Amino acid sequence: xxxxxxxxxxxxxxxxxxxxxxxxxxxxxxxxxxxxxxxxxxxxxxxxxxxxxxxxxxxxxxxxxxxxxxxxxxxxxxxxxxxxxxxxxxxxxxxxxxxxxxxxxxxxxxxxxxxxxxxxxxxxxxxxxxxxxxxxxxxxxxxxxxxxxxxxxxxxxxxxxxxxxxxxxxxxxxxxxx
Ligand SMILES: [Zn+2]
Numbered sequence: 493x494x495x496x497x498x499x500x501x502x503x504x505x506x507x508x509x510x511x512x513x514x515x516x517x518x519x520x521x522x523x524x525x526x527x528x529x530x531x532x533x534x535x536x537x538x539x540x541x542x543x544x545x546x547x548x549x550x551x552x553x554x555x556x557x558x559x560x561x562x563x564x565x566x567x568x569x570x571x572x573x574x575x576x577x578x579x580x581x582x583x584x585x586x587x588x589x590x591x592x593x594x595x596x597x598x599x600x601x602x603x604x605x606x607x608x609x610x611x612x613x614x615x616x617x618x619x620x621x622x623x624x625x626x627x628x629x630x631x632x633x634x635x636x637x638x639x640x641x642x643x644x645x646x647x648x649x650x651x652x653x654x655x656x657x658x659x660x661x662x663x664x665x666x667x668x669x670x
Contacts, residue, residue, distance in 0.1 A: 493582060496533055496542040503571040504545065508578070509594040510655055511586050511663075516542065516599060530554075537561045545578065572662045579663065586663045589656060592637045592646060600641025610636045613645040 495515040497505045505517035516536070521529055530551055537544040537555065544555050544563040555563035564581055566574050579586060592602050610616060610630055620626050630636075633647040 595639035
């Protein structure tokens, strides 16, 4: 299942990507008026068979009635509630241990990175600038991933452990903190 999410759903887009879903965010569109952007979202959803996720009731209605595309009106500002709404609506089974297959920033595909790619990356340059021993740091994680599109390097560090924790506690059993 593929999604296209409006500008109000940036965090939801990142989460869906982390969970493995191909999700385009309207935040990646530039140089369009609001009206042109709405029309572009509708046409792109239809062309690519994407489900349009939106918090805009009018856009939702237009998608439904004029374009006949699959669309969900997201009714809550809390990203975990939003994820559970999407999960329930489409009977999705979110993976308990998500694989690193999609870039949370840009929706590009991730591939295993070589050590030389990791060493040459901006992320490692940033750590080096902070005085981190990067040769030692790199040995801490078994796998590194590189985004085919934006080039960002990812590894399963603390951020990834937080994601797993959230996935286990709030997305599988449906318990969302208020
Ligand atoms: Zn990327």
